[in-house]
Amino acid sequence: MFINKTMTRRVITIGPEAGILEARGKMEENGIRHLPVVDENNKVVGIITDRDLRSALPSVFSTCREDPKELQRISALKVGDVMNKKVTTISPMDTLEDALLLMHKSNKGALPVVDRDGNLKGIISTRDLVRAFINVLGIEEPGTLLCLVVEEKLGQMKKIVDAITEEGIPFGSILVARHWEKGKRAVFPYLLTVNVAKVKRKLENMGYTLLDPMEWSLDQTRKS
């Protein structure tokens, strides 16, 4: 899964010479929180976020708003003055997994996608990843999610998939969560059916534990 399949191609950008009030206007208008800063050759020279703007602009409650000198100073501020010059970028031929790990590690909400020559090709943000995650979960199709706790040994998935397939039930997705109880995995089959009572009984009779929905979690790593 390459970035160029998932990224947003139409990027809203701004130049380093633009005023920060213009940058704020662009963000508000487009409902975005990141603006890549590009030069006249569409090369990325920085990035500016809504957080950068918030620290540069005084709040509405601040008294310096009435101070004409302070106002003048703010209006004169340029994007180039407050932007982050050290940009974390990613290449169109990096993968979705690269983006997930890099965004997690660098704590960034968006990464400009830049080719080998430094040209801006797109942007990948949490918004794109959210969309991809919805697709992976298959939850836009009607279905029912189950959660089974299984021993971590070879062949378990086959048994589960076979048992469900024998009932003629199509799959929307199947997720496996690691870092569960030691030696165990949590398997989440998303079944495209309303008719789950029988297959639930069948799986229980095969010795699998159906986990109480109130205990479900994809992220056991965080708790510990």
Next chain:
Amino acid sequence: MRRTGFLYDERFLLHDTGPEHPECSARLLAIYKGLEEAGLISKVRLIKASRADQAWIEIVHSIKLIMRFEEACLWGMNELDHPDNKMCRETFETAMLAVGGILHTVDLVMEGEIDNAFCAVRPPGHHAEVSKVMGFCYFNNVAIAARYLRRKWKLQRVGIVDFDVHHGNGTQNIFEDDPSVFYYSIHEHPSFSYPGTGRDFEKGTGEGYGFTLNSPVLPGWGDAEYKALLEKDLFPAFEEFKPEVILVSAGFDAHVDDDMSDIKLSTECFSWIMENIVGMADKYSGGRLISVLEGGYAVSRLSELARNHVEILLGSKA
């Protein structure tokens, strides 16, 4: 006592879903037996089904869907589009009879022949969308009735209460942009139950924004949480909307003994819900209420649930 209609027809049993299917004809037999044993059959006005004029189906469903459904039956196919939707040669006719019977019941209520009614029909309807059958549902019985009330009876405001444990995606979808039909549903939270819609942020679209209301319920919850949600969400919404008729998508699958969900309602809570809906109909709709069967698969519980349901409609429950 109120004059209550009871739509029931042995032809509803002809929709054969095959072995081991939860949406089976034993459900209706249990409902009828429940009323019979309680001596209610002589107290209600028994209504027989009549075949719907296809033009009324078309006020909700696409002609393409209607024709595909009929053709599949004629071909003798045993399912339509998905293994959930099992059928037989009689399924199309049964669905036509269900809709026709419900529309006839609507007429009886609107003409003042009866005050309210319970329609024990198969197949159920609330999952069915304009062009899509799903989740055991073919024609959206309640949606057709709501639009019929608008078109034929020129009502301005129709209120739908759906207490089936599954979200009525079909009904919501059909009326999401329509401010004249208020759709309220209480159901198991969509992350844990079919069909995966009915989240609390789904509130309608366009002009219909604010006329769809969902109360998702977490797995394991029961009477107390249901009552609290209905009091917080449904009661004030209908107080403001003031429906001229209330339609009920009556599904009994939230019962603790029903294994289609993780919700644990008692038999008494179903009575509490229905008493309150009847109360709202008295307050806003001149008592006009038509309840239509959706799900409910614990056959051993359906007799008592249906008996209580009808006694509350009659106003004879102690």
